[in-house]
Amino acid sequence: MTAGPGATDEVLTALADPTRRLILDRLAALGDATATRVAEELPVSRQAVVKHLGVLDRAGLVEGHRDGRERRYQVRPDRLVDTARWMNQVADQWTRRLDLIKRIAES
Protein backbone atom coordinates (compact mmCIF):
# COMPACT_ATOMS: atom_id res chain seq x y z
CA MET A 1 0.00 0.00 0.00
CA THR A 2 2.43 2.66 1.20
CA ALA A 3 -0.24 5.32 0.82
CA GLY A 4 -0.21 4.62 -2.92
CA PRO A 5 0.79 6.93 -5.79
CA GLY A 6 0.05 10.60 -5.24
CA ALA A 7 -2.83 10.59 -7.69
CA THR A 8 -4.63 7.85 -5.80
CA ASP A 9 -4.22 9.87 -2.66
CA GLU A 10 -6.06 12.83 -4.18
CA VAL A 11 -8.78 10.68 -5.69
CA LEU A 12 -9.56 9.09 -2.32
CA THR A 13 -9.66 12.46 -0.60
CA ALA A 14 -11.89 13.86 -3.33
CA LEU A 15 -14.33 10.94 -3.19
CA ALA A 16 -14.58 11.02 0.58
CA ASP A 17 -16.89 14.04 0.56
CA PRO A 18 -20.63 13.32 -0.01
CA THR A 19 -21.29 16.66 -1.69
CA ARG A 20 -18.49 16.00 -4.15
CA ARG A 21 -19.97 12.60 -4.97
CA LEU A 22 -23.30 14.30 -5.59
CA ILE A 23 -21.62 16.81 -7.87
CA LEU A 24 -20.00 14.00 -9.83
CA ASP A 25 -23.34 12.26 -10.06
CA ARG A 26 -25.14 15.30 -11.41
CA LEU A 27 -22.27 16.13 -13.73
CA ALA A 28 -22.29 12.62 -15.16
CA ALA A 29 -26.05 12.88 -15.71
CA LEU A 30 -25.86 16.29 -17.36
CA GLY A 31 -22.89 15.19 -19.41
CA ASP A 32 -21.42 18.66 -19.61
CA ALA A 33 -22.29 21.56 -17.33
CA THR A 34 -21.12 24.71 -15.60
CA ALA A 35 -20.68 25.13 -11.85
CA THR A 36 -23.71 27.41 -11.84
CA ARG A 37 -25.83 24.76 -13.54
CA VAL A 38 -24.74 22.03 -11.14
CA ALA A 39 -25.35 24.25 -8.12
CA GLU A 40 -28.98 24.67 -9.24
CA GLU A 41 -29.56 20.98 -8.59
CA LEU A 42 -27.86 20.90 -5.22
CA PRO A 43 -28.56 22.43 -1.80
CA VAL A 44 -25.27 24.37 -1.80
CA SER A 45 -24.09 27.66 -3.24
CA ARG A 46 -22.35 28.05 -6.56
CA GLN A 47 -19.10 28.95 -4.82
CA ALA A 48 -19.16 25.74 -2.84
CA VAL A 49 -19.54 23.83 -6.11
CA VAL A 50 -16.67 25.80 -7.64
CA LYS A 51 -14.37 24.85 -4.79
CA HIS A 52 -15.37 21.21 -5.03
CA LEU A 53 -14.81 21.20 -8.77
CA GLY A 54 -11.33 22.52 -8.05
CA VAL A 55 -10.60 19.56 -5.80
CA LEU A 56 -12.10 17.14 -8.32
CA ASP A 57 -10.06 18.73 -11.10
CA ARG A 58 -6.81 18.41 -9.16
CA ALA A 59 -7.69 14.76 -8.54
CA GLY A 60 -8.25 14.29 -12.28
CA LEU A 61 -11.86 13.21 -11.81
CA VAL A 62 -13.17 16.14 -13.77
CA GLU A 63 -12.03 18.26 -16.68
CA GLY A 64 -12.94 21.87 -17.32
CA HIS A 65 -12.70 24.00 -20.43
CA ARG A 66 -13.77 27.53 -21.13
CA ASP A 67 -16.54 28.24 -23.57
CA GLY A 68 -17.05 31.95 -24.02
CA ARG A 69 -17.94 33.41 -20.67
CA GLU A 70 -18.80 30.01 -19.33
CA ARG A 71 -16.60 27.28 -17.90
CA ARG A 72 -17.96 23.85 -18.66
CA TYR A 73 -17.00 20.66 -16.84
CA GLN A 74 -17.02 17.01 -17.78
CA VAL A 75 -16.52 13.85 -15.79
CA ARG A 76 -13.33 11.80 -16.36
CA PRO A 77 -13.40 8.05 -15.68
CA ASP A 78 -9.65 7.27 -16.03
CA ARG A 79 -8.47 8.01 -12.51
CA LEU A 80 -11.42 6.12 -11.14
CA VAL A 81 -10.31 3.03 -13.03
CA ASP A 82 -6.73 3.50 -11.82
CA THR A 83 -7.87 3.76 -8.22
CA ALA A 84 -10.06 0.68 -8.53
CA ARG A 85 -7.06 -1.22 -9.88
CA TRP A 86 -4.91 -0.01 -6.99
CA MET A 87 -7.57 -1.13 -4.52
CA ASN A 88 -7.70 -4.60 -5.99
CA GLN A 89 -3.93 -4.86 -5.76
CA VAL A 90 -4.00 -3.89 -2.12
CA ALA A 91 -6.80 -6.37 -1.46
CA ASP A 92 -4.77 -9.12 -3.14
CA GLN A 93 -1.73 -8.21 -1.08
CA TRP A 94 -3.76 -8.41 2.12
CA THR A 95 -5.26 -11.73 1.12
CA ARG A 96 -1.86 -13.24 0.39
CA ARG A 97 -0.56 -11.99 3.71
CA LEU A 98 -3.53 -13.45 5.58
CA ASP A 99 -3.08 -16.80 3.87
CA LEU A 100 0.59 -16.82 4.82
CA ILE A 101 -0.20 -16.07 8.47
CA LYS A 102 -2.82 -18.78 8.49
CA ARG A 103 -0.45 -21.35 7.03
CA ILE A 104 2.22 -20.45 9.57
CA ALA A 105 -0.30 -20.78 12.40
CA GLU A 106 -1.19 -24.26 11.25
CA SER A 107 2.37 -25.55 11.31
Added chain:
Amino acid sequence: MTAGPGATDEVLTALADPTRRLILDRLAALGDATATRVAEELPVSRQAVVKHLGVLDRAGLVEGHRDGRERRYQVRPDRLVDTARWMNQVADQWTRRLDLIKRIAES
Protein backbone atom coordinates in the same frame (compact mmCIF):
# COMPACT_ATOMS: atom_id res chain seq x y z
CA MET B 1 -23.41 6.84 -8.31
CA THR B 2 -25.92 8.31 -5.86
CA ALA B 3 -23.27 8.30 -3.14
CA GLY B 4 -23.25 4.48 -3.27
CA PRO B 5 -24.27 1.99 -0.61
CA GLY B 6 -23.61 3.11 2.95
CA ALA B 7 -20.68 0.76 3.35
CA THR B 8 -18.85 2.26 0.38
CA ASP B 9 -19.38 5.66 1.91
CA GLU B 10 -17.58 4.64 5.09
CA VAL B 11 -14.78 2.89 3.23
CA LEU B 12 -14.04 5.99 1.19
CA THR B 13 -14.05 8.20 4.25
CA ALA B 14 -11.80 5.77 6.09
CA LEU B 15 -9.29 5.52 3.25
CA ALA B 16 -9.11 9.27 2.77
CA ASP B 17 -6.87 9.73 5.80
CA PRO B 18 -3.11 9.16 5.24
CA THR B 19 -2.48 7.99 8.81
CA ARG B 20 -5.23 5.41 8.46
CA ARG B 21 -3.66 4.13 5.25
CA LEU B 22 -0.35 3.84 7.08
CA ILE B 23 -2.04 1.92 9.86
CA LEU B 24 -3.56 -0.48 7.35
CA ASP B 25 -0.19 -0.86 5.70
CA ARG B 26 1.58 -1.74 8.94
CA LEU B 27 -1.26 -3.97 10.05
CA ALA B 28 -1.15 -5.90 6.78
CA ALA B 29 2.61 -6.32 7.18
CA LEU B 30 2.39 -7.47 10.79
CA GLY B 31 -0.52 -9.72 9.95
CA ASP B 32 -2.04 -9.45 13.39
CA ALA B 33 -1.26 -6.74 15.93
CA THR B 34 -2.54 -4.58 18.79
CA ALA B 35 -3.05 -0.83 18.65
CA THR B 36 -0.05 -0.42 20.94
CA ARG B 37 2.14 -2.44 18.60
CA VAL B 38 1.04 -0.49 15.53
CA ALA B 39 1.57 2.82 17.31
CA GLU B 40 5.21 1.87 17.92
CA GLU B 41 5.84 1.99 14.19
CA LEU B 42 4.08 5.28 13.60
CA PRO B 43 4.69 8.88 14.63
CA VAL B 44 1.39 9.12 16.51
CA SER B 45 0.16 8.15 19.95
CA ARG B 46 -1.53 4.87 20.81
CA GLN B 47 -4.83 6.62 21.40
CA ALA B 48 -4.75 8.14 17.94
CA VAL B 49 -4.27 4.64 16.51
CA VAL B 50 -7.14 3.34 18.65
CA LYS B 51 -9.48 5.98 17.26
CA HIS B 52 -8.41 5.26 13.71
CA LEU B 53 -8.90 1.53 14.23
CA GLY B 54 -12.42 2.36 15.37
CA VAL B 55 -13.15 4.13 12.10
CA LEU B 56 -11.56 1.31 10.10
CA ASP B 57 -13.56 -1.25 12.03
CA ARG B 58 -16.85 0.56 11.40
CA ALA B 59 -15.91 0.64 7.71
CA GLY B 60 -15.27 -3.10 7.78
CA LEU B 61 -11.65 -2.71 6.71
CA VAL B 62 -10.37 -4.20 9.92
CA GLU B 63 -11.50 -6.79 12.41
CA GLY B 64 -10.62 -6.88 16.10
CA HIS B 65 -10.88 -9.67 18.65
CA ARG B 66 -9.84 -9.83 22.27
CA ASP B 67 -7.04 -12.07 23.35
CA GLY B 68 -6.56 -11.98 27.10
CA ARG B 69 -5.77 -8.45 28.08
CA GLU B 70 -4.88 -7.58 24.53
CA ARG B 71 -7.06 -6.60 21.60
CA ARG B 72 -5.62 -7.81 18.32
CA TYR B 73 -6.56 -6.49 14.89
CA GLN B 74 -6.45 -7.95 11.42
CA VAL B 75 -6.94 -6.47 8.01
CA ARG B 76 -10.07 -7.40 6.01
CA PRO B 77 -9.95 -7.28 2.20
CA ASP B 78 -13.67 -7.81 1.42
CA ARG B 79 -14.93 -4.26 1.61
CA LEU B 80 -11.97 -3.11 -0.42
CA VAL B 81 -12.98 -5.46 -3.22
CA ASP B 82 -16.59 -4.26 -3.00
CA THR B 83 -15.52 -0.65 -3.25
CA ALA B 84 -13.26 -1.36 -6.22
CA ARG B 85 -16.20 -3.03 -7.96
CA TRP B 86 -18.42 -0.05 -7.21
CA MET B 87 -15.79 2.27 -8.65
CA ASN B 88 -15.55 0.30 -11.86
CA GLN B 89 -19.32 0.40 -12.22
CA VAL B 90 -19.33 4.17 -11.80
CA ALA B 91 -16.49 4.51 -14.30
CA ASP B 92 -18.45 2.40 -16.81
CA GLN B 93 -21.52 4.50 -16.27
CA TRP B 94 -19.56 7.68 -16.90
CA THR B 95 -17.96 6.25 -20.01
CA ARG B 96 -21.32 5.22 -21.45
CA ARG B 97 -22.71 8.68 -20.74
CA LEU B 98 -19.74 10.37 -22.38
CA ASP B 99 -20.11 8.19 -25.47
CA LEU B 100 -23.77 9.07 -25.69
CA ILE B 101 -23.06 12.80 -25.45
CA LYS B 102 -20.40 12.48 -28.09
CA ARG B 103 -22.70 10.60 -30.46
CA ILE B 104 -25.43 13.21 -30.00
CA ALA B 105 -22.96 16.01 -30.68
CA GLU B 106 -21.98 14.38 -33.97
CA SER B 107 -25.52 14.21 -35.29
Added chain:
DNA sequence: TTGATGTGCAACTGTGGGGTTGCACATCAA
Protein backbone atom coordinates in the same frame (compact mmCIF):
# COMPACT_ATOMS: atom_id res chain seq x y z
C1' DT C 1 -0.32 -9.75 46.52
C1' DT C 2 2.23 -6.69 44.03
C1' DG C 3 4.31 -4.62 40.21
C1' DA C 4 4.23 -4.33 35.25
C1' DT C 5 1.91 -3.97 31.07
C1' DG C 6 -1.99 -3.02 28.36
C1' DT C 7 -6.68 -1.36 27.41
C1' DG C 8 -10.53 1.99 27.69
C1' DC C 9 -12.73 6.35 28.66
C1' DA C 10 -12.88 11.34 28.92
C1' DA C 11 -11.63 16.06 28.37
C1' DC C 12 -9.21 19.34 25.81
C1' DT C 13 -6.83 21.75 21.84
C1' DG C 14 -5.85 23.24 17.04
C1' DT C 15 -6.61 23.27 12.46
C1' DG C 16 -8.15 22.05 7.92
C1' DG C 17 -11.84 22.33 5.04
C1' DG C 18 -16.86 22.88 3.77
C1' DG C 19 -19.89 26.52 3.40
C1' DT C 20 -21.30 31.31 3.01
C1' DT C 21 -21.56 36.25 1.41
C1' DG C 22 -19.96 40.25 -1.06
C1' DC C 23 -17.97 42.40 -4.81
C1' DA C 24 -15.05 43.24 -9.02
C1' DC C 25 -14.46 41.80 -13.61
C1' DA C 26 -15.65 39.57 -18.14
C1' DT C 27 -18.77 38.44 -21.80
C1' DC C 28 -22.94 38.32 -24.34
C1' DA C 29 -27.51 40.14 -26.48
C1' DA C 30 -30.20 44.14 -27.51
Added chain:
DNA sequence: TTGATGTGCAACCCCACAGTTGCACATCAA
Protein backbone atom coordinates in the same frame (compact mmCIF):
# COMPACT_ATOMS: atom_id res chain seq x y z
C1' DT D 1 -23.51 51.38 -24.92
C1' DT D 2 -26.01 49.32 -21.55
C1' DG D 3 -28.14 45.90 -18.91
C1' DA D 4 -28.06 41.01 -17.88
C1' DT D 5 -25.71 36.93 -16.85
C1' DG D 6 -21.79 34.44 -15.44
C1' DT D 7 -17.11 33.79 -13.57
C1' DG D 8 -13.35 34.58 -10.19
C1' DC D 9 -11.27 36.23 -5.96
C1' DA D 10 -11.21 37.14 -1.02
C1' DA D 11 -12.59 37.30 3.59
C1' DC D 12 -14.97 35.19 6.94
C1' DC D 13 -17.54 31.57 10.03
C1' DC D 14 -17.96 27.15 12.04
C1' DC D 15 -17.47 22.56 13.11
C1' DA D 16 -15.85 17.91 12.59
C1' DC D 17 -11.94 15.44 13.48
C1' DA D 18 -6.95 14.23 14.10
C1' DG D 19 -4.14 14.32 17.85
C1' DT D 20 -2.83 14.88 22.67
C1' DT D 21 -2.63 13.95 27.77
C1' DG D 22 -4.24 12.03 32.06
C1' DC D 23 -6.14 8.57 34.67
C1' DA D 24 -8.95 4.45 36.08
C1' DC D 25 -9.42 -0.29 35.32
C1' DA D 26 -8.14 -5.09 33.80
C1' DT D 27 -4.96 -8.79 33.21
C1' DC D 28 -0.72 -11.23 33.50
C1' DA D 29 3.87 -12.94 35.67
C1' DA D 30 6.52 -13.26 39.84
